[in-house]
Amino acid sequence: MRRTVLPVLAVVLAILALWYVAAIPMNIREVLTEAERAGAEVWGGTAPERQDRSAWALVVRNPDLAPAGWSQERPRLPAPHQVVRELYASTIGEEVFGRRGFVQTGEFSNRSLIYHAGVTLGATLVGFLIGAAAGVLLAVGIVHNRAMDMSVMPWAVISQTIPIVALAPMIIVVLNSMGVQGLLPKAIISAYLSFFPVVVGMVKGLRAPDQMQLDLMHTWSASGGETLRKLRLPASVPYLFASLKIAIAASLVGTIVGELPVQRGGLGARMLAGSYYGQTAQIWAALFMAAILAALLVWLMGWLERRTLRAMGVPA
Amino acid sequence: QDAVTLQLKWVTQAQFAGYYVALDQGFYEEENLDVTILPGGPDIAPTQVIAGGGADVVVEWMPAALAAREQGVPLVNVAQPFQGSGMQLTCWADTGITAPEDLKNRTLGVWFFGNEYPFLSWMSQLGIATDGKDEDGVEVLKQGFNVDPLLQRQADCISTMTYNEYNQVLEAGVTPEELVNFKYEEQGVATLEDGLYVLEENLQDPAFVDKMARFVRASMKGWQWAEGNPEEAAQIVLDNDETGAQTIEHQVSMMTEVSKLIGESTGELDPAAYERTVATLMAGGSDPVITAAPEGAWTHAVTDAALAQ
Amino acid sequence: MANAASLSQTAAPVIDARGVNLVFETADGPVQALKDVSLSVTKGEFVSFIGPSGCGKTTFLRCVAALETPTSGALTVNGMIPDQARRARAYGYVFQAAGLYPWRTIAGNIRLPLEIMGFPRAEQDARVDRVLKLVDLAGFGRKYPWQLSGGMQQRASIARALAFDADILLMDEPFGALDEIVRDRLNEELLSLWARTQKTTLFVTHSIPEAVYLSTKIVVMSPRPGRITDIIDSPLPRERPLDIRESPEFLAVAHRVREGLRAGHVEV
Amino acid sequence: MANAASLSQTAAPVIDARGVNLVFETADGPVQALKDVSLSVTKGEFVSFIGPSGCGKTTFLRCVAALETPTSGALTVNGMIPDQARRARAYGYVFQAAGLYPWRTIAGNIRLPLEIMGFPRAEQDARVDRVLKLVDLAGFGRKYPWQLSGGMQQRASIARALAFDADILLMDEPFGALDEIVRDRLNEELLSLWARTQKTTLFVTHSIPEAVYLSTKIVVMSPRPGRITDIIDSPLPRERPLDIRESPEFLAVAHRVREGLRAGHVEV
Amino acid sequence: MTLVLLAVLLWIGAWALNGWLTRGTRHRVRAVRMAVPLIFGVTVLLVWELVVRGLGVPTAILPAPSRIGATFGANLPLLWGDFVQTILKGALSGLAIGVAAALVTAVLVDRFDVLRRGLLPVGSFMAALPIVGTAPILVMWFGFGWESKAAVVVLMVFFPMLVNTVAGLQDTTGMQRDLMRTYGAGYWPTLVKLRIPAALPFVFNGLKIASTLAMIGAIVAEFFGSPTQGIGFRISASNGQLALDMVWAAILVGALAGSAVYGIISLVERWVTFWHPSQRT
């Protein structure tokens, strides 16, 4: 325990320190412009002239003004405490004290990241299930049918070079025109991103049994279905979970991408709204929320993996 | 009740207050309409949505609508709530830009995704090339969603709407004196914004025309209500915003500016303004937005029916 | 083929190979894995195959089990072609590694072929119990493979091959991965098992003492192309204590095997 | 430690172990891998270690090579502690698998220790050539490991261990993965190699004939806890044709080893 | 409708053909190995064409492949410019920087165990930050040019590359390491002569993942601000103009570039890690 906690803490502290230091030069120009508007004397000439000077020079020559970079309204790089404050305000703060918060209304407020994380989570899980199921089915097909293996596999690789993210708005419009609305279009994009790792992992996993194990099945004249159920599927479980962990993270990205164009809630919509109104702290808070969600989902997969493997008698 | 799906051009904000108010205040219901409002967003093209059958009527800018018409999506303007144009180019005054000619050799932020047409027409009328920074050309950036390029001085000028981005610049602490605005209207290159468009073939159906008439009537009622009650309208918009990211202050100020653009509008398209828009779009030099004057791109049939009552 | 089948009917050998050839087409050209292999095995025999790596021992066993098909020649098992015999579940196959499925208990592993062959549940249980006792693993049924030593795992895999009472036991270097002392033990046990069940057994090994100790017939093979160089009928009695390995008869047979091997051996 | 070192100075054994103990702390509690192991090896001896799996053969070799550190007891190599000897590059270690790096040619693999030890380039080439000839692999230097048979790979790994002329050759079941015939060949070659180079050799094996055939001294070990149960000085002459394995002296030693093994062996 | 029916028949026919081609030992023939995926791809395109025509799908929704091809051919100079902007400047420079940084970090992480235990968990958390969120921030920091695209790519490829390389550096057997120890080899010889060669297959694995990510990352970042050139810009701007044929032509550029880079990496892998079992078939 201590062997991991201490190094992680050290790294986190180092990152925080770096972050605080970086926030000063990152925000210095805007800080100086504001100070100038407020009538302060600023080193470095006019705003356009300052544009050509190095940020560090501006920091060093305006030492009293520089620390304001930690408390700006619209920072280029918000200081960690600003992000944390926003994260708190848009979760617990909003739900407990907000006008539309959970405590007041019994429903999660649409101004809170908890609500939006929920929206995203729903579509992610649906998309993940679709993607994982499609991936497993495709892998079974590929393993059992050489024609499918040879024809589909190269195209599956190429399909991943298509910037689906760029296509997301189009896909949503097209699906919309076919009457598919709400959670499903997002889930489909999410499924598209998650099926590939599952296919790759499952094909590997279903092919994991060695010739000897397959020959055994053959000497018992087991059918293809029996070999699949009693040998290939159990043998593929570790591979399956390894790819599910990648897939669920990809799923989340897919959902967020699907939420960008349609401003109907979810962390993606939230990030964009933050960006749209220049609310840097809001983007960062949504971003961290997404990362936390991803970490939770991956952890969940790991937990399921451990449970499954234990149930299968594999030593812990 | 008749179902109507309305696709907006952009995210839920006071720019579309009239429709939300009509929905919220039951004006649509009074007209026996069941209206669904689909918010837009970046990279959602209302023209594409309606072409695919995802909406009955869309809020769109006329340049994009006419361009789509040439692309084979026969859109027809049935109503024009916005009489004025809110588009402008906002520049830092300290860059020394005072007149359109000063734009040469500068970096400008422009919205694309079908919103670039007015800008391109304007530049071609000024004889300024848009493919690079030089003596008689400008460098064009595909502006993102916000006003950061200006604040960070990555661009000398950016596109803003009087009712939205311009306010955002001010909200960021910039004083109006620090800025120079080129309103498209004042430059004589204004194009009609935020009209209501439907597919031409649907207008053959009298029932559809009637439905649209009721829709436009209720929507205009909503706009009037919104103009009269900007604070409440802003709150209604806020309540309909599923992202929960809007602030009441910003929406109220947006409502105030939008009111100016709507003015005394009845929703009826002013044919003169239409002709002006078409002229601007066709004047685009070697690469005009539309190549031929469109036929039947607007109708008063719906507004006539709406105003008849 | 019909001819071979009718012949085997009269002489009733369990396995009858006549001029079996098998050529693998590989990227580097054809490999003659078996050349003109003829062999007849009668019921209840214990036949060992010995020979250097690549001489076709495994390939021959796989042909018998219908896991490969000879390029030419006649091969019958119980008077049928091997694939029919496979469908009739005539084989219990034991590989070099135990090859137990790690996600099944020992009992579960032994039950697997029974499940596939559709034995009723009660019958499955009974058979699993019986073969577990047979290989001296009673009480270990609920353990997982990794909880057992290598020798125990190998015995479990033999139990698995015995569970469905196949006529023929095919063993491809079943004890190759085990150390000498464990191997001695298992050899002893295998011999007594064979004495009790009287199953026809084909056994591949690299070890001369093992081959001589276990077999009623020793087939010496030689590679490139894989062929039979000697077939030795063992003069040893059926009853064989471990000490027999230091007897002169034993050493004589071992010597003949070694000579046969050395003759066929070309390059390391 | 100082005491042990001074002692070895006088008697000059190459390897001197006195009451070596090694306990591994594992998740399931401590495992006594070596208990009270005492052994003295003089220059030029060929010592085989035999015993069932887990008796500590590998562990003892690793202690000698300073890959493990004994928990207690005194162990010196050339009068130094093993780690000093390691830094002085006193060991050539040959593992069970050839362990050649697949991205290097045979010559490149043999050159590897020479590069690390900073031999000049010309010297490297000369040595590589010499040891390739020594193990009968001249002409194979530019092949990659996977293009060679298992036996050839194993010879290459022996060549690699010989290339830098270490005082002591440590071999941990170097032929365990090979078939009996190849093994016989390599045993013969190893013996002649040893006769020519007179390197002190510690050799781990599972095979009784191998141990008896090769060694001047056979150490029989027994597991749980790992300890030495018998040390047999071989009465066989240094000159040993393969046939010696059928001689009465050989069989007598083999019998003694087998008895020693059986005594120490508890459960399969 | 007949066209749609034709599409269905075509699909069944092609499937049967591929089934026939892959039966028995025919699939070992080189020409067959090439033909089968090609037949599949061509079939998909033909079915697409027939369905679009048969159902009269508007071009504003989905253009036919023939039209996409025509647009692609007619706009080669324009698309070449986009390719240079997005792939050569944005994606490849970002890929190079990200990969180099990851390799150096991997060696450090491998050397200092504390770093491994501290950095990898934190790193995996950072890697979970979705790029659609970080891209607007990076555009704000690094401007509208290719530099911000490269920055997005660096962020995207760094962690997968790091994880793979670290795994690779540790993928040596105890025996291989012990061998080095018996030679008295120190850290650097062991790194150079053992760990790095052993890590190469993993490094290439990571490179393959990273290269596809790089293409996608560079394109996506252009959605959040770009000059008036680039694949992402083209997709977005053309989509707004309902020029869907141009959108797909730009996507084609991206897919071609991605596949080409992937192919090149696979070739180099085959050449450099020729010794690895997976490359020896």
Ligand SMILES: Nc1ncnc2c1ncn2[C@@H]1O[C@H](COP(=O)(O)OP(=O)(O)OP(=O)(O)O)[C@@H](O)[C@H]1O
């Ligand atoms: N599937 C295959 N494809 C091509 N060649 C094969 C195949 N299986 C075996 N061979 C070749 O056929 C020959 C005989 O192989 P086989 O496995 O029967 O030998 P073996 O006597 O069992 O050897 P070992 O003692 O190493 O197990 C060898 O040269 C081998 O390389």
Ligand SMILES: Nc1ncnc2c1ncn2[C@@H]1O[C@H](COP(=O)(O)OP(=O)(O)OP(=O)(O)O)[C@@H](O)[C@H]1O
């Ligand atoms: N690194 C280790 N950690 C814990 N226990 C170990 C370790 N290495 C060896 N052991 C244990 O020490 C004992 C002796 O192991 P060792 O490898 O020396 O046996 P061996 O005689 O070489 O056996 P084999 O013939 O199987 O190679 C065994 O019980 C083994 O499980």
Ligand SMILES: Cc1ncc(C[n+]2csc(CCO)c2C)c(N)n1
């Ligand atoms: C990516 C993107 N950026 C800007 C616009 C332009 N736009 C259309 S309506 C509107 C409302 C004013 O706030 C704005 C800004 C767009 N459509 N898409």
Ligand SMILES: [Mg+2]
């Ligand atoms: Mg074999």
Ligand SMILES: [Mg+2]
């Ligand atoms: Mg060992």
